[in-house]
Amino acid sequence: MQLKPAELIINEDGSIYHLNLLPEDIATTIITVGDPDRVHQVSRHFDTIEVRKGKREFHTHTGRLNGKRISVISTGIGTDNIDIVLNELDALVNIDFDTRALKEKHTSLNIIRIGTSGAIQPDIPIDSFLISKYSIGFDGLLHFYEHDEINHSKIEDEFIAHTGWSSEKARPYVLSYSEKLGALFSDNRIRLGFTATNTGFYGPQQRQLRIKPSQMELMEKLSSFNYNDIQLTNLEMETSGIYALAQMLGHQAVSLNCILANRSTGEFSTTPTESVDKLIEFCLKRLA
Ligand SMILES: O=P(O)(O)O[C@H]1O[C@H](CO)[C@@H](O)[C@H]1O
Numbered sequence: 001m002q003l004k005p006a007e008l009i010i011n012e013d014g015s016i017y018h019l020n021l022l023p024e025d026i027a028t029t030i031i032t033v034g035d036p037d038r039v040h041q042v043s044r045h046f047d048t049i050e051v052r053k054g055k056r057e058f059h060t061h062t063g064r065l066n067g068k069r070i071s072v073i074s075t076g077i078g079t080d081n082i083d084i085v086l087n088e089l090d091a092l093v094n095i096d097f098d099t100r101a102l103k104e105k106h107t108s109l110n111i112i113r114i115g116t117s118g119a120i121q122p123d124i125p126i127d128s129f130l131i132s133k134y135s136i137g138f139d140g141l142l143h144f145y146e147h148d149e150i151n152h153s154k155i156e157d158e159f160i161a162h163t164g165w166s167s168e169k170a171r172p173y174v175l176s177y178s179e180k181l182g183a184l185f186s187d188n189r190i191r192l193g194f195t196a197t198n199t200g201f202y203g204p205q206q207r208q209l210r211i212k213p214s215q216m217e218l219m220e221k222l223s224s225f226n227y228n229d230i231q232l233t234n235l236e237m238e239t240s241g242i243y244a245l246a247q248m249l250g251h252q253a254v255s256l257n258c259i260l261a262n263r264s265t266g267e268f269s270t271t272p273t274e275s276v277d278k279l280i281e282f283c284l285k286r287l288a
Pocket residue numbers: 033034035076077078114115116117201236237238
């Protein structure tokens with residue numbers, strides 16, 4: 001089947017619509033970061049950089065570290081952007097851009113998010129790292145795709161009952177990380193967590209500046225949720241979308257979080273750049 005021009009949008013130079021990348025521009029190991037400035041913060045550790053491209057908030061560097069080819073791409077904020085990034089990265093490896101047909105041989109990518117996050121348990125230290133073993137998505141992205149039973153519906157049901165989740169919001173969906181890729185980052189200093197992915201930074205994460213979130217008690221409900229001793233640990237804005245798209249498209253994904261805020265104690269990191277740097281260095285050491 002040939003994908004139509006409005007379905008698979010290829011720019012004049014043969015690159016994919018938003019990411020502005022050619023199939024040969026990306027490695028099979030891809031680090032995603034929210035902030036476009038963090039792309040350089042990662043690639044400055046590479047020995048060589050062969051690709052530097054960008055469009056909108058999607059900036060990509062591909063290079064080599066100790067002989068291993070790695071790409072780093074900025075996604076901007078939110079799972080709406082993740083829908084674009086993951087689908088276009090997948091298209092670059094699994095669709096033939098000349099024939100516009102799906103390739104017979106599937107290529108699986110290793111996708112590692114290096115992002116910042118806010119903890120919701122008081123014992124999670126500022127500037128510590130956390131690996132999202134599970135994610136719960138409040139964004140609804142999974143529901144827009146046909147999918148196998150990749151989500152943990154029992155945890156979802158208990159979460160909905162515990163929080164009194166409003167039916168006006170999307171049904172939360174729970175997914176796991178790739179155990180295989182996650183094992184690469186296993187370290188007794190790094191907590192495995194259950195990450196909540198939110199559709200915003202303020203109201204959706206119960207922050208009140210001038211307008212009041214509709215369910216102020218939700219933060220307490222999130223932090224007191226417990227399913228077979230699994231507690232929710234932290235909030236951010238991309239992980240559930242990455243886990244959803246990666247699993248549906250046949251890729252491995254893991255989300256690494258640098259805890260900059262603690263919503264329970266009210267603290268925020270005084271050294272955010274240095275802390276993210278340390279997570280980048282840890283990640284690159286494990287990859288190459
Ligand atoms: O630091 P990044 O990777 O952007 O991740 C976190 O920071 C942003 C909000 O400040 C959201 O994207 C959230 O997921």
